[in-house]
Amino acid sequence: MFRITKRFEFSASHVLSALPADHPCARLHGHNYVVEVELSAAELGETGFVRDYRELSVLKHYLDETFDHRHLNDVLGHDRVTAEVLAHHLFEWCAARFAETSAVRVSETPKTWAEYRP
Template sequence: MYRISKEFHFSASHQLKGLPEDHQCARLHGHNYVVVIELQSEALNANGFVRDYLDLAALKRYIDETLDHRHLNDVLGDDRVTAEHLARHFYDWCKARWSEVSAAKVSETPKTWAEYRP
């Protein structure tokens, strides 16, 4: 199996409503997010790629135009915008466009990651 991945970055705010008031994530706060999309294939295409990285420019545009420097609760219409939910969101968005997508990972801090892999 061949696997490739590409990393994307954006900054945004969110608030995890429903947590106790004294929980730090219940307050409005922001992160410098890192998103990694993984694609896999048992065979390479005619150019020797799983998929051309240039094809993934659509995800960069989506992030820049829709998520970057926004309040994610408003954009995604959800009070539970966790890294886990974002990983699933990115997986679904990418899988609808590229059949080779196999996983999405999201980091909110340099030491934490959430991954969605069906």
């Protein structure tokens, strides 16, 4: 299996209101998010790629226009905007455009990652 990964970044805020009121993440806060999209294929295309990395620029545009410097609760329309939820949302978005999408990882801090992989 061949795998490629491309990394993207954006900054946004959110509130996790399902947490106890004394939890720091129950308050308005923000992150510098890192998103990694992974694409996989058993065979390479005639160009020798799983997919040309340039084709993934539409994801950068989507992140910049939809999420960057926004409040994620408003963007996704609910109060449970965790890294896991964001990874799933972005996986679905990517999979609708790139059949080779195999996983999406989202990081809120340099030490933490959430991944959605069907």
